[in-house]
Amino acid sequence: MSDPFATLGFTRSRLVRHSSEQPDDAVPSPDAPGTRLVLMAGDALVLREASAILAAEDGARADRLITGDRLFLGHLDGRPVFAAAAASEAAAAYADAPFRTLDLRTIATEGAVPHEELGLLATAKSMLGWHARNGFCANCGTQTLFRAGGFRRECPACAVHHFPRTDPVVIMLIRRGDRCLLGRGPHFKEGMYSCLAGFLEPGETIEAAVAREAYEETRVRIGAVAYHTSQPWPFPSSLMIGCTAEGLDEAIVADPAELADARWFDREAVRAMLERRHPENLFAPPPMAIAHVLMRAFVEGRA
Template identity: 45%
Template sequence: MPPDPFFAGPGLDRADHLRADPDAILALRLRPDALALHWENGAPAISEDGRLRWNAMAGDLPIFLGLDDGAPRFSALPDGDVLFDTRAHFALLANVDAAEAPVFAAALSLANWHRRHRYCSVCGVATDANRGGWSRACPACRAEHYPRCDPVVIMLAEHDGELLLGRQSHYPPGRYSALAGFVEPGETIEAAVARELAEEAGIAVTDVHYIASQPWPFPSSLMIGIHATSLDRNITIDTTELDDARWFTRHEVMGALAGDGNSAFLPPPPWAIAHTLLETWVNGLK
């Protein structure tokens, strides 16, 4: 099996069976071992050792994150903007302990969702956090709204032992990564992979299969890692999407992942599922 991507993993016990019981949530808030997630600069705060920072409970915090070995963990809705742009916060992600990353992702995604969905999409009335913060309820039309995540396919296309990787204009110099795109309504994962690769690189693929997935909390996506086989090497780049795309050999990918100073490209960072997909490919795992 491929390794778990960053942000994946068990995290907290989400204790779904308690969310619909307001009395149970209140009792959890009042427990002496209950803690509240500390927020800083629009993101869950991280200590120097990479661990999440927690405070004593204060007030009626709306989000019940779950149980940590039975101990309740809650979060407020932070004031101000919630972080959703990783480009400005790579240093923060580099310091997050991998074991803490699933809780970081869940808390950040939920906070983003609450701040973007304060009003009922049915009737426009302001909604209230509900079910321990895992839904929002409309007091007027009684509609209940649940957090969403947007499916994104991210794929390695292979032809004769080489991988197609591309770069976008905002990448650091020399960085290449897997191509990706949102799954559109009425579309399967396989169809999205074929469409995105045809649109961005002008290639046709077959043998589409799943490798791994990753929750991506910027603001709230599910990255679906895919491997596909390209029918030929001819590339036609959509320059509105990509600055460049090219084929890389296994040796070149291995050198990039090893941090070789003379490598053919700069790989995606370790917290990106594209990095996991490249590791999986060079190790022959599918």
């Protein structure tokens, strides 16, 4: 039986995390000896050879371009790790070997860093993105203050505390007998099919969200739903909740606003998609994606 976490991106991390519950005086100085830095230049992460966890001196060349505070992520191997965002022009400062810049999706797809670094990078990207979007109080509009090493923002006017958010998304492998339902969004690469997915709505259970999304996109009604596995998805900050579900209907009526196509596929067809040998050149998402893991579980009889 294959290990779903062997290829699943962003699920492994050796970071001893900081949190909003820890006081400000527990945050070390960014200049402390042995400090490490995750640096984003625009939408790209700075890599030194096969790692995106830089020594403090490696980040010094972009100091003047760093925007905002340095976020304290926690400790790695006993050393403090910070994350910082820099203007996109900072990428030019890392154009020479041993440095390069890559976006996080490419890093995960190509295996450009060790697998256990991906969880830490997902935390850094999600948190930096949250700060970039939440500089003002949603309650009164006042500019908020950076607190708890970056795991909280506080409003000096109305005293409201703001915390990083994670948006839950259900993604489901719908099966009917020996076939499963896969679709392709209008924005997908030509030939790629994946599991259906959608955001969980307020006041909704996971099971209800699976049923609603499936029906809205394909008019297929859903019976039993089971949890399979999950994956942080830092684009910008979601948690993919992987499920399997029983399809009660054969006919598919795809919503053209959501799907360019949807079909039932048997196990051999899905296996061919995973192995990039389908006769129609159809293929699955890459191994780092939870949809790939769910499709492989179906092929191996574990869904």
